[in-house]
Amino acid sequence: MITAYRSRGARLERMDLTQDHLRDALWIDLDCPTGAEEDAVEATLGIDIPTHEDMQEIEVSSRIYRENGVLFLTAQVVATLDARETEIGPVTFVVCPDRLVTVHYHHPGSLVHFAEWAARHDTALATGVVTVLGLLESVVDRLADILEGEARKLDLLSKAVFAAHRPAGKGETLGAVLQRIGRAEDLNGKVGESLNTIQRVVGYLSVSSEHPDQHLLTEGERPLARTLAQDIRSLREEAATQSAKIRFLLDATLGVINIRQSDVIKIFSVVAFVFLPPTLIASIYGMNFVHMPELKWLWGYPMAVGLMVVSALVPWLIFRWKKWL
Structure with missing residues (x-):
């Protein structure tokens, strides 16, 4: 599906592609595009849209590169399916001088949130670089929300683990606790992977190693990139802290299970001796x-x-x- 937006009155406006043309778009979003949709965008903009297989390459040179003056930046972005399920997938940002094209085959809510926010607030979206920085900021904000929610869940999980060790604790809840720990570790790993790839993208935008004498960002855009990089570093530290806490909770849960099993074995041993x-x-x-x-x-x-x-x-x-x- 193709969704196009243009800048009108310092705000982002969704275009009606039955009446408007893609050439007037500031941001073109390709959500699970078909071959015909990719061909239409390529013919209009004169660029080569990466395929789904190309986007899944893990080499940095395949995820971040420049071709004919156009930047191709691929980052892993987390998408929340429901309260328990999340998925992660690549999102490619094709940064042209005057527009941005995003390609993805899953449905990150942060992209939709950015479009809705930019439609209600005045922004300075005029180029592809500024637009991609705004999108990355929205993605990072969403990752921060996920980590904040997980921090609260880990506190409740910690209470559940140590409540299970009390004499009145219910041993049958420990299986559910292990499942919750597994989900927490899975989500934390996805958030960490997403932050790593976004950090590489922001670092490339800040200073291009291929063209050290040519900066991709203007002086007015550099503070936004620096703030974004600082947010990413702080979130990576928080993700590392939560990962350590998850490992501690896993060890504690296994320890409680061993203690309860030892108590049962001890009772049988005493009964046999008596x-x-x-x-x-x-x-x-x-x-x-x-x-x-x-x-x-x-x-x-x-x-x-x-x-x-x-x-x-x-x-x-x-x-x-x-x-x-």
């Missing part, structure tokens, strides 16, 4: 020897039962005294 002496006494009097004087005693049976009770009670009292139970 009933071992009575079993021995019962085995002795179950032997079929002819000469066993106790078999003819009037109080032989009560004596044997009492002996078994005492032999079971004494070990149990010892365990209680030692606080092993």
Whole structure:
């Protein structure tokens, strides 16, 4: 699908492609484009749109390069499907001098949010570079929101882990806790990967190693890029902190599981030890020897039962005294 926007009155306005032409667009967004849609944009702008396979290349030289005066910048962007599911996919920013083209095959909400925000607020969107900086800022803001939400979830998760270790804790909840830890680690990894790729893109825009004597950003645009780079660094530090906390919670959860399993094994061991002496006494009097004087005693049976009770009670009292139970 092709969605085009133009700058009108310092605000971003969505174009009606049945009446307007793509040449007048400031930002062209290709959402899961078909071959015909790619051909239409390529014919209008005279550029080569990367294919989905090209966008998935992991080499830096395949993700960030210049071709015929046009910049091709690819970053991994997180898209939230629902409250529990997220996906990450490449978004290619084709930066022309007078416009921007974005290509993606998933649906990042940050792109839509930027379009809606720029339609309500006055912006200085006039070139492709300024537009891509605005989009990257929207993506980074979305990643910051995700990390803030995950920080609150990790606090609740920490309480759940250590509540499960209390005597009244429910052992059956630990499986759900492990699932939540797995989801947190998956999301944190996706956020970290997205921040790494965006940092490379912003660094390339700030100083192009291919053309050290030609700066891509003007003096007025450099402060925005520096602020964006600082935000990315702070978010990467936060993501690293959360990753360490997730590993700690995983170790703590496995430790609680081991403790609960040890408690169960300890109970079985104590029960087996308590009933071992009575079993021995019962085995002795179950032997079929002819000469066993106790078999003819009037109080032989009560004596044997009492002996078994005492032999079971004494070990149990010892365990209680030692606080092993």
